[in-house]
Amino acid sequence: MNSKISAIGVYTPENVIPNTWFENIINTNDEWIQSRTGIKERRVASKYEYTSELAVKAVQNLLKENHGTSLEGIDFIIVATTTADQIMPNTASQVQHKLNITNAGCIDVMAACAGFVYAMILAKGLIAAKTHKKILVIGAETLSKFTDYTDRSSCILFGDGAGVVLIEPSSDAKIFNGITGTDGSHGKDLYLSHGNSIINNEEIIANGKIHQNGKVVFKWAVQNMVFKVKELLERNNLKLGDLDWLILHSANMRIIEAVAAALDYPLSKMLTSIEQYGNTSAASIPIAWDLGIKAGKVKKGNKLLLLGFGGGLTFAGIIIEV
Ligand code: UT7
Numbered sequence: 268m269n270s271k272i273s274a275i276g277v278y279t280p281e282n283v284i285p286n287t288w289f290e291n292i293i294n295t296n297d298e299w300i301q302s303r304t305g306i307k308e309r310r311v312a313s314k315y316e317y318t319s320e321l322a323v324k325a326v327q328n329l330l331k332e333n334h335g336t337s338l339e340g341i342d343f344i345i346v347a348t349t350t351a352d353q354i355m356p357n358t359a360s361q362v363q364h365k366l367n368i369t370n371a372g373c374i375d376v377m378a379a380c381a382g383f384v385y386a387m388i389l390a391k392g393l394i395a396a397k398t399h400k401k402i403l404v405i406g407a408e409t410l411s412k413f414t415d416y417t418d419r420s421s422c423i424l425f426g427d428g429a430g431v432v433l434i435e436p437s438s439d440a441k442i443f444n445g446i447t448g449t450d451g452s453h454g455k456d457l458y459l460s461h462g463n464s465i466i467n468n469e470e471i472i473a474n475g476k477i478h479q480n481g482k483v484v485f486k487w488a489v490q491n492m493v494f495k496v497k498e499l500l501e502r503n504n505l506k507l508g509d510l511d512w513l514i515l516h517s518a519n520m521r522i523i524e525a526v527a528a529a530l531d532y533p534l535s536k537m538l539t540s541i542e543q544y545g546n547t548s549a550a551s552i553p554i555a556w557d558l559g560i561k562a563g564k565v566k567k568g569n570k571l572l573l574l575g576f577g578g579g580l581t582f583a584g585i586i587i588e589v
Pocket residue numbers: 294295296299300303304380419420421423480481482484485488517518519522546548576577578
């Protein structure tokens with residue numbers, strides 16, 4: 268059975284944090300942040316706004332903006348997140364409860380910034396297996412609650428937000444083949460640990476905050492994502508010119524520019540959410556996609572390539588027709 272995306276919704280918190288806010292707490296400035304990352308501002312959830320709350324609001328926005336769409340018959344909810352409300356119960360089950368979706372399987376997917384695309388690939392598989400028919404795929408994060416605001420190399424990057432798509436069976440294939448991959452040897456280069464542990468044979472004394480070796484992750488992303496775009500196109504017998512939009516995870520504008528340049532692909536045909544929302548991890552791709560729709564750029568019948576990458580280090584890519 269083929270599948271399609273029948274609706275999309277996004278929610279970002281109201282509280283806007285401009286770059287200048289950081290000038291009062293760490294040794295940085297607006298010019299450095301904009302030129303090194305492309306970020307101008309980001310959104311931060313309020314004290315009692317946890318990841319499931321952002322996810323629920325994204326679903327509510329999906330319903331508001333897609334008349335005729337209902338939650339009736341939803342039989343599976345996947346929440347991709349690195350910032351779950353807690354480890355157990357999973358975030359998806361809180362979404363199920365808050366939205367009163369009566370009969371849905373619920374899982375969280377932990378694949379950091381690649382999580383949303385991983386979740387789409389899983390949803391496509393469930394529909395292909397004919398075990399499920401109406402699936403909510405959500406990418407939601409409250410990274411601000413896990414950010415070390417004394418670490419100037421990471422705290423300026425992160426923002427909070429959520430995006431959701433509804434995936435259903437389709438007579439034509441609108442979600443094409445995906446690719447996934449991981450290099451766990453880089454685990455220590457981007458981690459968030461709630462309990463003491465060992466990563467790559469090194470002891471981690473947990474502080475519940477995100478730790479990142481930005482330089483290593485940057486280099487890995489630029490070196491690998493260029494080839495992964497090509498691999499994904501080949502897998503689907505498509506060419507770069509067949510794409511209307513390319514959406515890379517919005518980690519850093521310089522990564523997006525470097526990948527576009529290496530592919531010789533116009534930057535004007537890439538959608539990002541980095542400038543207004545910062546790095547929202549699993550939410551960055553649906554937010555960029557929704558911004559593209561609202562700007563009148565993404566049109567019916569367009570082909571989009573989505574490619575997420577992050578902590579693991581891991582990546583997942585998929586091509587869709589909207
Ligand atoms: O979403 C998951 C995947 N994550 C990523 O893909 C993140 C990838 N990495 C990055 O986006 C970048 O590496 C960062 C934005 C994190 C850092 O940018 P960079 O160009 O790699 O900077 P750097 O780490 O090489 O640091 C250059 C200088 C250093 O100073 P010195 O040692 O040259 O004196 C840093 O201490 O910039 C300094 N620096 C800052 N200066 C002002 C680091 N952070 C800041 C800051 N403000 N916020």
